[in-house]
Amino acid sequence: MKKVALLTAAIIICAVPFYGQHFITKNGHISFYSDGPLEKIEAHNKQVNSALNIETGDMVFKVLMKSFVFEKALMQEHFNENYVESDKFPNATFKGKVVNMSDITLTKDxxxxxxxEGELTxxxxxxxxxxxxxxxxxxxGIHGNSxxxxxxxxxxxxxxxxxxxxxxEEIEITVDVKLKKFSK
Amino acid sequence: MKNWIKVFVLAAVVGIGVLIYVWFFIYNKPHMNIEKATPDYIISASECYDHYANGNNNETLNYTGKVLQIYGSPSSIEKTDSLTVVVFTFSTGMFGDEGIRCTMLPSYSNEVSNSILSKEISIKGYCSGYNETDVILEQCSIIKN
Incomplete structure (x- = not known):
C-alpha cells in the first residue's frame, strides 16, 4: 500500500511541470510601447505573475490585460474595449522554456x-x-529582463x-521580473 | 455687422468650444478617481474570491471593471520599489499564496503596516479581474468606519 502511494506521488510529481525548485513573482513589470505617426502609446502593468522552474527551465507568465495603465484614460478604454477585448480575453499568457538553463549558474552571482522560447497567447x-x-x-534572486x-x-x-x-502595427514589449525563491 | 460675419463668428466660437470640450473632456479625460467613487458592490473578501475561483463567468463579469469595497482580515503586506500590496489569502498554488491582492494608492502606503494584519478592515479599489490565481484590486484605499 505504501509503495502504491509512493508510486502515485511520483507520477503526480512528474506530471506537474512546476514541481521542483522554482522562483516566482507576482509583481513583475511588463510594459509596451509603440510609436506611430498619430501618437505614441505606452502602458505599464506592474502586477504580472511569473514563475521559473530552475530544474527544467519551464517558465510561465500570466498578465491581466485590465491591469495595464495608460497615461490617458481614453487610450486605456480603447485598448480594453476595441483592441484586446479584455472582457472576452482577460489574460495574456506565455508558457515556455529557458532552453539554455544548464548554462546559467544559479549558485554564482x-x-x-x-x-x-515558447507560446505567447x-x-x-x-x-x-x-x-x-x-x-x-x-x-x-533572479532578475530577468527581455x-x-x-x-x-x-x-x-x-x-x-x-x-x-x-x-x-508593431509594438515593443519590455519584461522586467524580480523572481524570488518560492518556499511554502 | 453683416449677417454672414455674425454666422461666421458664431460658427467659429461653437467650433472652438467643441474642440476645447473634445480635448479636455474626451481625449484627455482624467482617469476615474477610485478613492472618491461610490463602490458598486460591498462584499466580504472571501465571497469575492469565491466568485472568481469557482469559475462562475457571469459573476466574474459582474465584478471586473467595477469599484469594489471588500472587508476581511488581510494575511500579509508586500512592499516593492513602487507598490504596496495588501493580500487576503485563501489558497496556495503554483505562484504561492492565492487570494485577493489590493494595490494601495501611494498616499495609503504609510498607513499600511503589520498592525492591520488579522484585523477586519475594509478596502475599496478598482477590480481589474482574476488572473487565474488572484483577484486584483487597484488604486485601493482603506475605508475608515
Whole structure:
C-alpha cells in the first residue's frame, strides 16, 4: 500500500511541470510601447505573475490585460474595449522554456544570457516566439529582463479604419521580473 | 455687422468650444478617481474570491471593471520599489499564496503596516479581474468606519 502511494506521488510529481525548485513573482513589470505617426502609446502593468522552474527551465507568465495603465484614460478604454477585448480575453499568457538553463549558474552571482522560447497567447491567439533575455543572479534572486517586438496582426488585433496607418502595427514589449525563491 | 460675419463668428466660437470640450473632456479625460467613487458592490473578501475561483463567468463579469469595497482580515503586506500590496489569502498554488491582492494608492502606503494584519478592515479599489490565481484590486484605499 505504501509503495502504491509512493508510486502515485511520483507520477503526480512528474506530471506537474512546476514541481521542483522554482522562483516566482507576482509583481513583475511588463510594459509596451509603440510609436506611430498619430501618437505614441505606452502602458505599464506592474502586477504580472511569473514563475521559473530552475530544474527544467519551464517558465510561465500570466498578465491581466485590465491591469495595464495608460497615461490617458481614453487610450486605456480603447485598448480594453476595441483592441484586446479584455472582457472576452482577460489574460495574456506565455508558457515556455529557458532552453539554455544548464548554462546559467544559479549558485554564482553574475549576468547570464537566457534563450527563451515558447507560446505567447494574446487576444485568444497563440504564436510561437523565440527571444533572448538576461538573467542577473544575486543573493536576492533572479532578475530577468527581455525586450521583443510583436505584430498586432499576428494576434488578430485590428486597428480601426479611421486610424489605420496612424497607429504603429508593431509594438515593443519590455519584461522586467524580480523572481524570488518560492518556499511554502 | 453683416449677417454672414455674425454666422461666421458664431460658427467659429461653437467650433472652438467643441474642440476645447473634445480635448479636455474626451481625449484627455482624467482617469476615474477610485478613492472618491461610490463602490458598486460591498462584499466580504472571501465571497469575492469565491466568485472568481469557482469559475462562475457571469459573476466574474459582474465584478471586473467595477469599484469594489471588500472587508476581511488581510494575511500579509508586500512592499516593492513602487507598490504596496495588501493580500487576503485563501489558497496556495503554483505562484504561492492565492487570494485577493489590493494595490494601495501611494498616499495609503504609510498607513499600511503589520498592525492591520488579522484585523477586519475594509478596502475599496478598482477590480481589474482574476488572473487565474488572484483577484486584483487597484488604486485601493482603506475605508475608515
Amino acid at each position: 553574475g549576468t547570464y544570457e537566457a534563450d527563451v 494574446i487576444h485568444g491567439i497563440s504564436n510561437k516566439i523565440e527571444d533572448k533575455g538576461t538573467f542577473i543572479v544575486s543573493k536576492e 525586450k521583443f517586438n510583436i505584430l498586432l496582426a499576428d494576434y488578430d488585433i485590428s486597428i480601426p479604419g479611421a486610424v489605420t496607418g496612424k497607429i504603429a
